[in-house]
Amino acid sequence: MTATRARTATTAPTANAPRTADAPGPAERGPAPAPAGEVSRGGPRPLRAGLIGLGAMGRNHARILASLDGVEFVGAVDPAGDPHGSLHARTGVPVLRDVADLLALGVDYAVVACPTALHEEIGLRLAAHDVCALIEKPLAHSARAARRLVAAFEERGLVAGVGHVERFNPALQQLRSRLEAGELGEVFQVVTRRQGPFPHRIADVGVVKDLATHDIDLTSWITGQAYASLSARTVSKSGRPHEDMVAVVGTLTDGTMVSHLVNWLSPLKERFTAVTGERGCFVADTLTADLTFHANGAQATEWEALRAFRGVAEGDTVRYAFPKREPLLVEHERFRDAVRAGGAPDGDGGIVTAREGLRTVEVSAAVLDAARTTAGARPAPDPAAPVTVPATVLPTGSAPAPAHRAGADTGPAAATATGTGVAEATA
Numbered sequence: 001m002t003a004t005r006a007r008t009a010t011t012a013p014t015a016n017a018p019r020t021a022d023a024p025g026p027a028e029r030g031p032a033p034a035p036a037g038e039v040s041r042g043g044p045r046p047l048r049a050g051l052i053g054l055g056a057m058g059r060n061h062a063r064i065l066a067s068l069d070g071v072e073f074v075g076a077v078d079p080a081g082d083p084h085g086s087l088h089a090r091t092g093v094p095v096l097r098d099v100a101d102l103l104a105l106g107v108d109y110a111v112v113a114c115p116t117a118l119h120e121e122i123g124l125r126l127a128a129h130d131v132c133a134l135i136e137k138p139l140a141h142s143a144r145a146a147r148r149l150v151a152a153f154e155e156r157g158l159v160a161g162v163g164h165v166e167r168f169n170p171a172l173q174q175l176r177s178r179l180e181a182g183e184l185g186e187v188f189q190v191v192t193r194r195q196g197p198f199p200h201r202i203a204d205v206g207v208v209k210d211l212a213t214h215d216i217d218l219t220s221w222i223t224g225q226a227y228a229s230l231s232a233r234t235v236s237k238s239g240r241p242h243e244d245m246v247a248v249v250g251t252l253t254d255g256t257m258v259s260h261l262v263n264w265l266s267p268l269k270e271r272f273t274a275v276t277g278e279r280g281c282f283v284a285d286t287l288t289a290d291l292t293f294h295a296n297g298a299q300a301t302e303w304e305a306l307r308a309f310r311g312v313a314e315g316d317t318v319r320y321a322f323p324k325r326e327p328l329l330v331e332h333e334r335f336r337d338a339v340r341a342g343g344a345p346d347g348d349g350g351i352v353t354a355r356e357g358l359r360t361v362e363v364s365a366a367v368l369d370a371a372r373t374t375a376g377a378r379p380a381p382d383p384a385a386p387v388t389v390p391a392t393v394l395p396t397g398s399a400p401a402p403a404h405r406a407g408a409d410t411g412p413a414a415a416t417a418t419g420t421g422v423a424e425a426t427a
Protein backbone atom coordinates (compact mmCIF):
# COMPACT_ATOMS: atom_id res chain seq x y z
CA MET A 1 0.00 0.00 0.00
CA THR A 2 1.15 3.56 -0.52
CA ALA A 3 1.64 5.79 2.44
CA THR A 4 -1.61 7.65 1.91
CA ARG A 5 -4.46 6.85 4.22
CA ALA A 6 -7.83 8.30 3.45
CA ARG A 7 -9.88 9.92 6.13
CA THR A 8 -13.04 9.60 4.18
CA ALA A 9 -15.41 9.73 7.05
CA THR A 10 -15.85 13.42 7.58
CA THR A 11 -15.82 16.69 5.77
CA ALA A 12 -14.41 18.49 8.83
CA PRO A 13 -10.65 18.70 9.37
CA THR A 14 -9.16 16.87 12.33
CA ALA A 15 -7.76 18.82 15.27
CA ASN A 16 -4.15 18.39 14.18
CA ALA A 17 -4.77 19.22 10.53
CA PRO A 18 -3.13 22.50 9.48
CA ARG A 19 -5.69 25.26 9.15
CA THR A 20 -5.47 27.24 5.97
CA ALA A 21 -7.19 30.37 4.79
CA ASP A 22 -9.44 28.06 2.85
CA ALA A 23 -10.25 25.82 5.79
CA PRO A 24 -13.96 25.25 6.08
CA GLY A 25 -16.20 27.39 8.21
CA PRO A 26 -19.13 25.69 9.93
CA ALA A 27 -21.56 26.64 7.16
CA GLU A 28 -19.37 25.07 4.44
CA ARG A 29 -18.71 21.83 6.26
CA GLY A 30 -21.95 20.17 5.44
CA PRO A 31 -23.19 16.92 6.89
CA ALA A 32 -20.50 14.41 7.77
CA PRO A 33 -21.13 11.11 6.00
CA ALA A 34 -20.71 7.96 8.09
CA PRO A 35 -17.28 6.35 7.74
CA ALA A 36 -16.91 4.98 4.24
CA GLY A 37 -15.85 1.51 5.29
CA GLU A 38 -18.60 1.26 7.92
CA VAL A 39 -20.71 -1.80 7.39
CA SER A 40 -24.42 -1.47 7.83
CA ARG A 41 -26.88 -4.32 7.46
CA GLY A 42 -26.73 -4.01 3.66
CA GLY A 43 -22.88 -3.94 3.46
CA PRO A 44 -20.60 -0.92 3.40
CA ARG A 45 -22.42 2.32 2.77
CA PRO A 46 -21.89 3.75 -0.73
CA LEU A 47 -19.21 6.38 -1.07
CA ARG A 48 -20.57 9.87 -1.71
CA ALA A 49 -18.93 11.35 -4.79
CA GLY A 50 -19.13 14.71 -6.55
CA LEU A 51 -17.91 16.06 -9.87
CA ILE A 52 -16.36 19.47 -10.53
CA GLY A 53 -16.52 20.55 -14.17
CA LEU A 54 -19.14 19.31 -16.61
CA GLY A 55 -17.34 20.00 -19.88
CA ALA A 56 -16.14 17.58 -22.56
CA MET A 57 -14.30 15.35 -20.07
CA GLY A 58 -16.61 16.01 -17.14
CA ARG A 59 -19.62 14.56 -18.94
CA ASN A 60 -17.73 11.27 -19.38
CA HIS A 61 -17.00 11.24 -15.67
CA ALA A 62 -20.67 12.01 -15.01
CA ARG A 63 -21.76 9.03 -17.12
CA ILE A 64 -19.50 6.70 -15.15
CA LEU A 65 -20.24 8.15 -11.71
CA ALA A 66 -23.98 7.83 -12.35
CA SER A 67 -23.70 4.03 -12.59
CA LEU A 68 -20.61 3.13 -10.58
CA ASP A 69 -21.21 0.33 -8.09
CA GLY A 70 -20.75 1.32 -4.49
CA VAL A 71 -20.90 5.04 -5.25
CA GLU A 72 -23.65 7.60 -4.81
CA PHE A 73 -23.23 10.50 -7.24
CA VAL A 74 -24.48 13.37 -5.09
CA GLY A 75 -23.84 16.47 -7.21
CA ALA A 76 -21.92 18.16 -10.02
CA VAL A 77 -20.51 21.69 -10.00
CA ASP A 78 -20.18 23.92 -13.04
CA PRO A 79 -20.62 27.69 -13.01
CA ALA A 80 -21.82 27.39 -16.63
CA GLY A 81 -24.57 24.97 -15.57
CA ASP A 82 -24.81 21.76 -17.59
CA PRO A 83 -23.26 22.83 -20.93
CA HIS A 84 -23.84 19.45 -22.60
CA GLY A 85 -27.34 19.15 -21.23
CA SER A 86 -29.64 17.10 -19.09
CA LEU A 87 -27.45 15.58 -16.36
CA HIS A 88 -30.17 16.44 -13.86
CA ALA A 89 -32.97 15.32 -16.19
CA ARG A 90 -31.27 11.96 -16.87
CA THR A 91 -29.98 11.17 -13.42
CA GLY A 92 -31.62 13.48 -10.90
CA VAL A 93 -28.15 14.59 -9.82
CA PRO A 94 -28.20 18.32 -8.94
CA VAL A 95 -26.04 20.70 -10.97
CA LEU A 96 -24.52 23.22 -8.55
CA ARG A 97 -22.83 26.55 -9.14
CA ASP A 98 -19.99 26.43 -6.60
CA VAL A 99 -17.72 23.92 -4.89
CA ALA A 100 -19.09 25.14 -1.54
CA ASP A 101 -22.52 23.82 -2.55
CA LEU A 102 -21.03 20.38 -3.17
CA LEU A 103 -19.09 20.41 0.09
CA ALA A 104 -22.28 21.32 1.90
CA LEU A 105 -23.82 18.04 0.67
CA GLY A 106 -21.01 16.01 2.31
CA VAL A 107 -18.78 14.00 -0.02
CA ASP A 108 -16.07 11.39 0.44
CA TYR A 109 -14.38 12.27 -2.84
CA ALA A 110 -14.66 14.52 -5.86
CA VAL A 111 -13.56 14.18 -9.47
CA VAL A 112 -11.97 17.43 -10.68
CA ALA A 113 -12.53 17.98 -14.42
CA CYS A 114 -12.45 21.77 -14.68
CA PRO A 115 -9.79 23.63 -16.71
CA THR A 116 -6.22 22.73 -15.71
CA ALA A 117 -5.45 26.24 -14.44
CA LEU A 118 -8.07 25.71 -11.69
CA HIS A 119 -6.90 22.27 -10.51
CA GLU A 120 -4.66 23.71 -7.81
CA GLU A 121 -7.21 26.08 -6.29
CA ILE A 122 -10.00 23.51 -6.31
CA GLY A 123 -7.79 20.62 -5.20
CA LEU A 124 -6.48 22.62 -2.21
CA ARG A 125 -10.02 23.48 -1.27
CA LEU A 126 -11.03 19.81 -1.31
CA ALA A 127 -7.99 18.79 0.74
CA ALA A 128 -8.77 21.51 3.30
CA HIS A 129 -12.18 19.86 3.72
CA ASP A 130 -10.69 16.35 4.01
CA VAL A 131 -12.18 15.29 0.69
CA CYS A 132 -10.21 12.82 -1.46
CA ALA A 133 -9.80 13.80 -5.12
CA LEU A 134 -9.35 12.27 -8.53
CA ILE A 135 -7.91 15.22 -10.45
CA GLU A 136 -7.86 15.23 -14.23
CA LYS A 137 -4.49 15.29 -15.95
CA PRO A 138 -2.24 17.18 -15.81
CA LEU A 139 -2.26 17.39 -12.01
CA ALA A 140 -1.65 21.15 -12.23
CA HIS A 141 -0.54 23.88 -14.61
CA SER A 142 2.92 24.18 -13.00
CA ALA A 143 5.32 22.04 -10.99
CA ARG A 144 4.98 24.38 -7.99
CA ALA A 145 1.23 24.10 -8.03
CA ALA A 146 1.49 20.31 -8.35
CA ARG A 147 3.87 20.18 -5.36
CA ARG A 148 1.43 22.19 -3.25
CA LEU A 149 -1.33 19.76 -4.14
CA VAL A 150 0.75 16.71 -3.26
CA ALA A 151 1.70 18.26 0.08
CA ALA A 152 -1.90 19.18 0.91
CA PHE A 153 -3.28 15.69 0.27
CA GLU A 154 -0.34 13.79 1.77
CA GLU A 155 -0.23 15.90 4.96
CA ARG A 156 -3.85 15.05 5.58
CA GLY A 157 -3.54 11.41 4.63
CA LEU A 158 -6.07 11.76 1.81
CA VAL A 159 -6.17 9.68 -1.36
CA ALA A 160 -5.38 11.82 -4.40
CA GLY A 161 -5.18 10.44 -7.92
CA VAL A 162 -4.55 11.87 -11.37
CA GLY A 163 -6.58 11.04 -14.49
CA HIS A 164 -3.79 9.65 -16.66
CA VAL A 165 -6.35 7.38 -18.20
CA GLU A 166 -3.96 5.82 -20.75
CA ARG A 167 -2.61 3.61 -17.95
CA PHE A 168 -5.96 1.86 -17.88
CA ASN A 169 -6.02 1.28 -21.63
CA PRO A 170 -5.98 -2.50 -22.11
CA ALA A 171 -3.37 -2.27 -24.90
CA LEU A 172 -0.89 -0.52 -22.61
CA GLN A 173 -1.71 -2.77 -19.68
CA GLN A 174 -0.95 -5.79 -21.88
CA LEU A 175 2.21 -4.14 -23.16
CA ARG A 176 3.46 -3.40 -19.65
CA SER A 177 2.81 -6.97 -18.47
CA ARG A 178 4.67 -8.37 -21.48
CA LEU A 179 7.63 -6.06 -20.94
CA GLU A 180 7.71 -7.00 -17.26
CA ALA A 181 7.68 -10.68 -18.24
CA GLY A 182 10.78 -10.02 -20.35
CA GLU A 183 9.13 -10.90 -23.69
CA LEU A 184 11.05 -8.18 -25.53
CA GLY A 185 14.41 -8.77 -23.84
CA GLU A 186 16.35 -5.57 -23.45
CA VAL A 187 14.30 -2.47 -24.32
CA PHE A 188 16.08 -0.11 -26.71
CA GLN A 189 13.55 2.58 -27.51
CA VAL A 190 10.05 3.91 -26.78
CA VAL A 191 8.41 6.04 -29.48
CA THR A 192 5.04 7.72 -29.04
CA ARG A 193 2.96 9.79 -31.45
CA ARG A 194 -0.16 11.62 -30.32
CA GLN A 195 -1.58 13.80 -33.04
CA GLY A 196 -4.96 15.24 -33.77
CA PRO A 197 -7.01 18.31 -34.55
CA PHE A 198 -7.25 21.36 -32.37
CA PRO A 199 -9.46 21.16 -29.23
CA HIS A 200 -10.84 24.70 -29.24
CA ARG A 201 -11.87 24.51 -25.61
CA ILE A 202 -8.32 24.08 -24.19
CA ALA A 203 -6.79 27.54 -23.78
CA ASP A 204 -5.02 27.55 -20.43
CA VAL A 205 -2.04 25.28 -21.22
CA GLY A 206 -0.20 24.15 -24.33
CA VAL A 207 0.04 20.75 -25.92
CA VAL A 208 3.01 19.72 -23.75
CA LYS A 209 1.04 19.92 -20.51
CA ASP A 210 -2.30 18.98 -21.99
CA LEU A 211 -1.35 16.00 -24.17
CA ALA A 212 2.32 15.10 -23.90
CA THR A 213 1.82 14.42 -20.18
CA HIS A 214 -0.03 11.27 -21.30
CA ASP A 215 3.10 10.13 -23.17
CA ILE A 216 5.44 11.02 -20.32
CA ASP A 217 3.31 9.15 -17.80
CA LEU A 218 2.80 6.05 -19.93
CA THR A 219 6.46 5.82 -20.94
CA SER A 220 7.63 5.85 -17.33
CA TRP A 221 4.90 3.45 -16.33
CA ILE A 222 5.39 0.78 -19.01
CA THR A 223 9.18 0.78 -18.63
CA GLY A 224 9.40 1.38 -14.86
CA GLN A 225 12.02 4.05 -15.59
CA ALA A 226 12.28 7.76 -14.91
CA TYR A 227 13.40 10.39 -17.41
CA ALA A 228 17.13 11.09 -17.15
CA SER A 229 17.61 13.73 -19.86
CA LEU A 230 15.71 15.29 -22.71
CA SER A 231 15.73 17.91 -25.41
CA ALA A 232 12.76 19.34 -27.25
CA ARG A 233 11.45 21.64 -29.96
CA THR A 234 8.07 23.34 -29.94
CA VAL A 235 6.16 25.49 -32.41
CA SER A 236 3.04 27.59 -32.02
CA LYS A 237 1.00 27.94 -35.20
CA SER A 238 -2.52 28.51 -33.91
CA GLY A 239 -1.96 32.07 -32.71
CA ARG A 240 -2.38 31.13 -29.04
CA PRO A 241 0.20 31.97 -26.38
CA HIS A 242 1.06 28.30 -25.85
CA GLU A 243 2.81 25.76 -28.07
CA ASP A 244 0.69 23.45 -30.19
CA MET A 245 3.33 21.06 -31.50
CA VAL A 246 6.27 19.39 -29.76
CA ALA A 247 9.03 16.92 -30.56
CA VAL A 248 10.88 15.43 -27.60
CA VAL A 249 13.96 13.21 -27.61
CA GLY A 250 15.27 11.85 -24.35
CA THR A 251 16.73 9.01 -22.36
CA LEU A 252 15.41 7.08 -19.38
CA THR A 253 17.51 6.17 -16.37
CA ASP A 254 18.44 2.75 -17.81
CA GLY A 255 19.54 4.34 -21.10
CA THR A 256 16.36 3.54 -23.06
CA MET A 257 15.91 6.12 -25.80
CA VAL A 258 12.52 7.86 -26.06
CA SER A 259 10.85 10.16 -28.52
CA HIS A 260 7.44 11.83 -28.45
CA LEU A 261 5.73 13.65 -31.32
CA VAL A 262 2.66 15.42 -30.04
CA ASN A 263 0.48 18.05 -31.64
CA TRP A 264 -2.91 19.63 -32.10
CA LEU A 265 -2.23 20.49 -35.73
CA SER A 266 -3.01 17.30 -37.56
CA PRO A 267 -6.25 16.15 -39.19
CA LEU A 268 -4.86 12.64 -38.61
CA LYS A 269 -5.75 11.36 -35.16
CA GLU A 270 -3.31 8.85 -33.76
CA ARG A 271 -2.36 7.46 -30.39
CA PHE A 272 0.68 5.31 -31.12
CA THR A 273 3.25 3.72 -28.82
CA ALA A 274 6.05 1.51 -30.15
CA VAL A 275 8.59 -0.21 -27.95
CA THR A 276 11.56 -1.70 -29.77
CA GLY A 277 13.90 -4.16 -28.11
CA GLU A 278 16.10 -7.18 -28.47
CA ARG A 279 13.41 -9.53 -29.82
CA GLY A 280 11.26 -7.21 -31.92
CA CYS A 281 8.79 -4.40 -31.54
CA PHE A 282 5.46 -3.95 -29.73
CA VAL A 283 2.99 -1.44 -31.16
CA ALA A 284 0.07 -0.26 -29.04
CA ASP A 285 -2.79 1.74 -30.55
CA THR A 286 -4.75 3.25 -27.70
CA LEU A 287 -7.57 4.44 -29.96
CA THR A 288 -8.48 0.86 -30.86
CA ALA A 289 -6.84 -0.73 -27.78
CA ASP A 290 -4.87 -3.08 -30.06
CA LEU A 291 -1.45 -4.48 -29.24
CA THR A 292 0.67 -6.01 -32.01
CA PHE A 293 4.04 -7.70 -31.77
CA HIS A 294 6.44 -7.69 -34.71
CA ALA A 295 9.00 -10.38 -33.93
CA ASN A 296 12.55 -10.40 -35.18
CA GLY A 297 12.87 -13.17 -37.74
CA ALA A 298 14.78 -16.31 -36.99
CA GLN A 299 14.76 -17.49 -40.63
CA ALA A 300 17.56 -16.26 -42.85
CA THR A 301 16.37 -15.62 -46.40
CA GLU A 302 18.39 -16.67 -49.44
CA TRP A 303 16.56 -14.20 -51.65
CA GLU A 304 19.15 -11.46 -51.82
CA ALA A 305 16.91 -8.70 -53.20
CA LEU A 306 14.28 -9.27 -50.51
CA ARG A 307 16.92 -9.34 -47.82
CA ALA A 308 18.20 -5.98 -48.90
CA PHE A 309 14.72 -4.49 -49.09
CA ARG A 310 13.09 -5.80 -45.90
CA GLY A 311 16.05 -6.61 -43.72
CA VAL A 312 16.81 -10.01 -42.35
CA ALA A 313 15.07 -9.48 -39.05
CA GLU A 314 11.41 -9.48 -40.08
CA GLY A 315 9.59 -12.33 -38.37
CA ASP A 316 6.01 -13.14 -37.37
CA THR A 317 3.45 -10.47 -36.58
CA VAL A 318 0.89 -11.21 -33.87
CA ARG A 319 -2.10 -9.11 -32.84
CA TYR A 320 -3.18 -10.24 -29.41
CA ALA A 321 -6.74 -10.89 -28.26
CA PHE A 322 -7.57 -9.80 -24.71
CA PRO A 323 -10.54 -8.36 -22.83
CA LYS A 324 -11.12 -4.67 -23.51
CA ARG A 325 -12.77 -2.76 -20.67
CA GLU A 326 -13.39 0.97 -20.88
CA PRO A 327 -10.28 2.68 -19.45
CA LEU A 328 -12.23 5.47 -17.72
CA LEU A 329 -14.45 2.94 -15.95
CA VAL A 330 -11.39 1.02 -14.72
CA GLU A 331 -9.81 4.29 -13.54
CA HIS A 332 -12.96 5.07 -11.52
CA GLU A 333 -13.18 1.56 -10.05
CA ARG A 334 -9.56 1.72 -8.93
CA PHE A 335 -10.01 5.13 -7.38
CA ARG A 336 -13.21 4.12 -5.59
CA ASP A 337 -11.44 1.05 -4.19
CA ALA A 338 -8.46 3.13 -3.06
CA VAL A 339 -10.73 5.59 -1.24
CA ARG A 340 -12.61 2.75 0.39
CA ALA A 341 -9.37 1.02 1.44
CA GLY A 342 -7.83 4.29 2.64
CA GLY A 343 -4.90 4.01 0.24
CA ALA A 344 -3.90 2.68 -3.13
CA PRO A 345 -2.26 -0.71 -3.61
CA ASP A 346 1.13 -0.44 -5.28
CA GLY A 347 1.66 -1.79 -8.78
CA ASP A 348 -0.92 -2.86 -11.29
CA GLY A 349 -3.92 -2.74 -8.98
CA GLY A 350 -3.31 0.87 -8.11
CA ILE A 351 -4.15 4.36 -9.13
CA VAL A 352 -1.96 7.09 -10.63
CA THR A 353 -0.97 8.87 -7.43
CA ALA A 354 -0.67 12.64 -7.12
CA ARG A 355 3.05 12.17 -6.48
CA GLU A 356 3.39 10.37 -9.83
CA GLY A 357 1.33 13.14 -11.41
CA LEU A 358 3.76 15.69 -9.94
CA ARG A 359 6.72 13.88 -11.50
CA THR A 360 5.00 14.02 -14.89
CA VAL A 361 4.33 17.75 -14.53
CA GLU A 362 8.01 18.23 -13.62
CA VAL A 363 9.10 16.37 -16.75
CA SER A 364 6.68 18.44 -18.87
CA ALA A 365 8.19 21.62 -17.37
CA ALA A 366 11.65 20.30 -18.34
CA VAL A 367 10.38 19.75 -21.90
CA LEU A 368 9.29 23.38 -22.13
CA ASP A 369 12.58 24.57 -20.60
CA ALA A 370 14.54 22.44 -23.06
CA ALA A 371 12.56 23.85 -25.98
CA ARG A 372 13.35 27.39 -24.80
CA THR A 373 16.99 26.90 -23.98
CA THR A 374 18.58 24.14 -26.05
CA ALA A 375 20.66 25.61 -28.84
CA GLY A 376 21.32 22.18 -30.33
CA ALA A 377 24.17 21.10 -32.55
CA ARG A 378 24.41 22.48 -36.07
CA PRO A 379 24.84 19.94 -38.82
CA ALA A 380 28.21 20.07 -40.55
CA PRO A 381 28.01 21.98 -43.83
CA ASP A 382 27.81 20.17 -47.12
CA PRO A 383 31.38 18.98 -47.73
CA ALA A 384 31.07 20.04 -51.38
CA ALA A 385 30.33 23.65 -50.40
CA PRO A 386 33.18 26.19 -50.33
CA VAL A 387 34.45 26.90 -46.84
CA THR A 388 35.73 30.14 -45.42
CA VAL A 389 38.25 29.61 -42.65
CA PRO A 390 37.84 32.26 -39.97
CA ALA A 391 40.92 34.51 -39.93
CA THR A 392 40.98 34.59 -36.14
CA VAL A 393 42.03 30.95 -35.90
CA LEU A 394 44.90 31.17 -38.35
CA PRO A 395 48.37 30.69 -36.84
CA THR A 396 50.36 33.89 -37.25
CA GLY A 397 52.20 34.08 -40.56
CA SER A 398 50.70 30.94 -42.07
CA ALA A 399 48.66 30.72 -45.21
CA PRO A 400 45.10 29.35 -45.01
CA ALA A 401 45.20 25.58 -45.10
CA PRO A 402 43.14 23.70 -47.69
CA ALA A 403 40.23 23.07 -45.36
CA HIS A 404 38.04 21.65 -48.10
CA ARG A 405 38.83 18.37 -49.80
CA ALA A 406 36.46 17.26 -52.50
CA GLY A 407 34.55 14.18 -51.39
CA ALA A 408 35.68 14.52 -47.76
CA ASP A 409 33.50 12.62 -45.33
CA THR A 410 32.30 13.83 -41.98
CA GLY A 411 35.48 12.76 -40.21
CA PRO A 412 37.93 15.08 -38.49
CA ALA A 413 38.55 17.12 -41.65
CA ALA A 414 34.85 17.84 -42.08
CA ALA A 415 34.51 18.80 -38.40
CA THR A 416 37.46 21.13 -38.86
CA ALA A 417 35.83 22.70 -41.87
CA THR A 418 33.02 23.92 -39.63
CA GLY A 419 35.49 26.36 -38.12
CA THR A 420 37.09 24.45 -35.27
CA GLY A 421 40.53 25.70 -36.36
CA VAL A 422 43.24 25.25 -38.94
CA ALA A 423 45.61 23.86 -36.33
CA GLU A 424 43.34 20.81 -36.08
CA ALA A 425 42.98 20.59 -39.85
CA THR A 426 46.69 20.43 -40.37
CA ALA A 427 47.49 18.25 -37.34
Ligand SMILES: NC(=O)c1ccc[n+]([C@@H]2O[C@H](COP(=O)([O-])OP(=O)(O)OC[C@H]3O[C@@H](n4cnc5c(N)ncnc54)[C@H](O)[C@@H]3O)[C@@H](O)[C@H]2O)c1
Pocket residue numbers: 052053054055056057058077078079080083099113114115116118136137138163164165201202210
Ligand atom coordinates in the same frame (compact mmCIF):
# COMPACT_ATOMS: atom_id res chain seq x y z
N1 LIG B 1 -7.85 12.25 -19.28
C1 LIG B 1 -8.10 12.68 -20.50
O1 LIG B 1 -7.91 11.98 -21.48
C2 LIG B 1 -8.63 14.08 -20.69
C3 LIG B 1 -9.30 14.42 -21.87
C4 LIG B 1 -9.80 15.72 -21.99
C5 LIG B 1 -9.60 16.63 -20.97
N2 LIG B 1 -8.93 16.27 -19.84
C6 LIG B 1 -8.70 17.23 -18.75
O2 LIG B 1 -9.96 17.54 -18.16
C7 LIG B 1 -9.97 18.91 -17.76
C8 LIG B 1 -11.17 19.59 -18.43
O3 LIG B 1 -11.02 19.52 -19.82
P1 LIG B 1 -12.27 19.57 -20.80
O4 LIG B 1 -11.77 19.15 -22.09
O5 LIG B 1 -13.43 18.87 -20.20
O6 LIG B 1 -12.54 21.14 -20.80
P2 LIG B 1 -13.92 21.87 -21.07
O7 LIG B 1 -13.57 23.29 -21.33
O8 LIG B 1 -14.74 21.14 -22.07
O9 LIG B 1 -14.70 21.78 -19.68
C9 LIG B 1 -14.30 22.47 -18.54
C10 LIG B 1 -15.58 22.73 -17.73
O10 LIG B 1 -15.19 23.27 -16.47
C11 LIG B 1 -16.13 24.28 -16.13
N3 LIG B 1 -15.60 25.17 -15.12
C12 LIG B 1 -14.90 26.33 -15.28
N4 LIG B 1 -14.63 26.86 -14.07
C13 LIG B 1 -15.13 26.01 -13.15
C14 LIG B 1 -15.16 26.02 -11.73
N5 LIG B 1 -14.61 27.00 -11.01
N6 LIG B 1 -15.77 24.99 -11.10
C15 LIG B 1 -16.33 23.99 -11.80
N7 LIG B 1 -16.33 23.93 -13.15
C16 LIG B 1 -15.73 24.93 -13.80
C17 LIG B 1 -16.44 24.96 -17.46
O11 LIG B 1 -17.66 25.68 -17.39
C18 LIG B 1 -16.50 23.77 -18.40
O12 LIG B 1 -17.80 23.24 -18.52
C19 LIG B 1 -8.62 19.50 -18.17
O13 LIG B 1 -7.76 19.46 -17.07
C20 LIG B 1 -8.12 18.54 -19.24
O14 LIG B 1 -6.71 18.47 -19.31
C21 LIG B 1 -8.46 15.01 -19.68
